[in-house]
Amino acid sequence: QVQLIQSGAEVKKPGASVRVSCKASGYRFTDYGISWVRQAPGQGLEWMGWISGYNGITKSAQKFRGRVTLTTDTSTSTSYMELRSLRSDDTAIYYCARDMHPSDSAPFDYWGQGTLVTVSS
Amino acid sequence: SYVLTQPPSVSVAPGQTARITCGGNNIGSKSVHWYQQKPGQAPVLVIYDDFDRPSGIPERFSGSNSETTAALTISRVEAGDEAAYYCQLWDTSSEHWVFGGGTKLTVL
Numbered sequence: 001q002v003q004l005i006q007s008g009a010e011v012k013k014p015g016a017s018v019r020v021s022c023k024a025s026g027y028r029f030t031d032y033g034i035s036w037v038r039q040a041p042g043q044g045l046e047w048m049g050w051i052s053g054y055n056g057i058t059k060s061a062q063k064f065r066g067r068v069t070l071t072t073d074t075s076t077s078t079s080y081m082e083l084r085s086l087r088s089d090d091t092a093i094y095y096c097a098r099d100m101h102p103s104d105s106a107p108f109d110y111w112g113q114g115t116l117v118t119v120s121s
Numbered sequence: 122s123y124v125l126t127q128p129p130s131v132s133v134a135p136g137q138t139a140r141i142t143c144g145g146n147n148i149g150s151k152s153v154h155w156y157q158q159k160p161g162q163a164p165v166l167v168i169y170d171d172f173d174r175p176s177g178i179p180e181r182f183s184g185s186n187s188e189t190t191a192a193l194t195i196s197r198v199e200a201g202d203e204a205a206y207y208c209q210l211w212d213t214s215s216e217h218w219v220f221g222g223g224t225k226l227t228v229l
Contacts, residue, residue, distance in 0.1 A: 035218065037164075037220075044205075044207065044220060044221075044222050044223040045156070045158075045164065045207055045209075045220040045223070046220065047217065047218035047219070047220065050218075059216055059217075061217055061218075062122075062215070062217070095163055095164075097164075100166070100169060100175075104211075104216075105152075105211035105213075107154035107166055107169045107170075107209065108156075108164075108166060109166050109175060111163035111164055111165075112163065113163060114163055
């Protein structure tokens with residue numbers, strides 16, 4: 001069965017960076033892309049970016065360009081999201097989610113369990 | 122940038138029908154997807170491409186999309202349907218995924 005398992009909770013100071021991992025299993029990793037979505041406490045869903053599992057091509061939301069880096073390691077079927085220059089308003093649960101079919105505009109059929117990132121001095 | 126507008130809340134009695142709307146410019150020309158999110162859990166896809174249901178989603182969940190409004194309809198609402206619901210679409214002009222602000226469904 002398809003699973004996306006994310007790394008554990010993080011606490012960071014303002015200005016630091018955080019890297020969250022998302023390990024996929026149960027399907028061929030290179031056939032599907034992964035999006036990253038975050039949710040601030042009590043707020044809605046916010047798309048951050050997408051990476052192809054096939055060739056590593058990325059697309060990112062304008063809001064995060066220059067601050068977010070998405071990468072994959074096909075040897076371990078793992079996707080990574082790094083966010084730099086953290087601010088208090090980056091405190092959120094960060095989710096990875098798989099494309100339903102091989103397309104950057106396919107909805108998300110499987111989600112990771114979420115990783116809480118807390119930014120506090 | 123493209124904006125999707127949802128009502129913050131919808132309330133319905135058990136057994137009744139809930140309709141959650143999602144408004145956007147010329148939304149009828151785009152494919153709309155819907156997610157259910159219960160507290161403390163990751164979102165779950167309940168409707169994709171306007172009206173298709175993923176396997177395992179009850180037939181009580183249905184979707185529609187026309188002109189300026191897409192809608193998620195939940196028939197014979199159950200207590201377990203209480204959750205936040207988000208609409209989503211791919212904005213081709215910006216190449217961004219866009220989510221609506223979410224609608225909290227309360228089962229009275």
